[in-house]
Amino acid sequence: MRKKLLSLFLVLALVSVVLAGCGSSETTTTTDSGKEAPKEARIIRAGIGLNDKHPQYLALLKMKEIVEKETNGSIKFETYHSSQLGDDRGMMEALQLGTQEMTIPSTAPIANFVPEFSVFDIPFLFPSEEVADKVLLESDVAKELLDKLPAQGMIGLAYWENGFRDLTNNKRAVATAKDFKDLKIRTMENQLHLEAFRALGANPTPMAFAEVFTGMQQGTIDGQENPVATIYLQKFNEVQKYLSTTHHVYSPFVVLLSKKFWDESTPEEQQILVKAAQEAGDYERQLVREANQKYLEDLKAAGMVVTEVTPEARAEMKAITDPAVEKFADKIGKDTIEKVKAAVEAASK
Numbered sequence: 001m002r003k004k005l006l007s008l009f010l011v012l013a014l015v016s017v018v019l020a021g022c023g024s025s026e027t028t029t030t031t032d033s034g035k036e037a038p039k040e041a042r043i044i045r046a047g048i049g050l051n052d053k054h055p056q057y058l059a060l061l062k063m064k065e066i067v068e069k070e071t072n073g074s075i076k077f078e079t080y081h082s083s084q085l086g087d088d089r090g091m092m093e094a095l096q097l098g099t100q101e102m103t104i105p106s107t108a109p110i111a112n113f114v115p116e117f118s119v120f121d122i123p124f125l126f127p128s129e130e131v132a133d134k135v136l137l138e139s140d141v142a143k144e145l146l147d148k149l150p151a152q153g154m155i156g157l158a159y160w161e162n163g164f165r166d167l168t169n170n171k172r173a174v175a176t177a178k179d180f181k182d183l184k185i186r187t188m189e190n191q192l193h194l195e196a197f198r199a200l201g202a203n204p205t206p207m208a209f210a211e212v213f214t215g216m217q218q219g220t221i222d223g224q225e226n227p228v229a230t231i232y233l234q235k236f237n238e239v240q241k242y243l244s245t246t247h248h249v250y251s252p253f254v255v256l257l258s259k260k261f262w263d264e265s266t267p268e269e270q271q272i273l274v275k276a277a278q279e280a281g282d283y284e285r286q287l288v289r290e291a292n293q294k295y296l297e298d299l300k301a302a303g304m305v306v307t308e309v310t311p312e313a314r315a316e317m318k319a320i321t322d323p324a325v326e327k328f329a330d331k332i333g334k335d336t337i338e339k340v341k342a343a344v345e346a347a348s349k
């Protein structure tokens with residue numbers, strides 16, 4: 001009997017050791033009493049303006065998966081799409097305050113916080129996605145731009161792709177610069193974009209992304225400009241007739257984290273966050289690019305009138321917007337402009 005009790009005791013002791021072992025493989029923290037207590041996961045509330053069909057959201061889910069796995073659950077994600085947490089500017093302000101942890105805006109609204117980012121607003125800067133990749137993922141200047149974000153309470157984890165922006169509207173087929181005349185175009189909240197569209201003779205108005213669909217439906221604006229993925233996945237074709245492949249500017253996305261969350265993270269967690277953002281970014285670019293041609297075909301099939309804009313027409317648009325851009329040279333910084341242009345040139349070889 002005694003022996004039996006003893007062996008039962010030993011078995012129980014073993015089981016508890018094993019269980020404790022399991023416990024410690026989860027995230028635990030040592031309390032004052034020296035006992036291991038489970039540590040609460042820190043939450044990243046990540047919000048974007050686009051809907052849950054867009055590659056940006058799918059890539060965000062991928063990033064969530066990687067980070068939650070690699071940190072053994074010490075960091076968890078809550079993801080919000082369709083401006084559920086606010087518009088780009090509002091979400092960036094929330095990052096600064098530390099009331100939200102992540103958002104992934106285009107560089108254009110980031111320029112309201114770090115003016116140098118407006119270098120990417122220069123129309124017709126990037127000739128191709130390949131060149132954009134080389135500049136954004138490999139150049140020193142792209143990295144230097146991210147390094148300006150911490151002073152604004154944000155950390156730039158990686159560049160993703162929004163893409164080449166095309167024009168849609170309800171008034172007419174836009175093939176050349178003169179066709180922009182008097183079109184009421186919604187732009188992102190960005191001074192350079194406003195100025196460039198004014199130079200083309202349009203009547204631009206800045207607006208939060210979430211209001212664009214209704215604006216076009218109700219006719220307060222004639223059109224907007226965004227990459228085809230957005231036009232297709234947000235169903236802009238339901239309220240827009242004409243699409244022109246202007247490709248007037250390439251929009252990068254930047255994965256932004258609040259500096260507060262970054263500072264509270266361990267070096268290992270920080271490394272995991274950066275790597276996961278880069279990996280998910282590769283996935284996102286791949287998804288966007290695979291689908292672009294199909295989106296355009298589907299838009300045509302859905303009844304949109306698609307106007308292919310010629311290189312000559314683009315060159316004319318560039319010549320018209322160049323002087324307007326010139327006005328922003330000091331604000332962006334001549335040094336930044338030169339470095340980016342040099343990187344573009346090197347990448348174009």
Ligand code: TK8
Pocket residue numbers: 048049050087088104105106162188208209225226230251
């Ligand atoms: C979504 C925006 C959008 C951007 C715009 O929040 O505002 O037009 O292109 O993708 O970031």
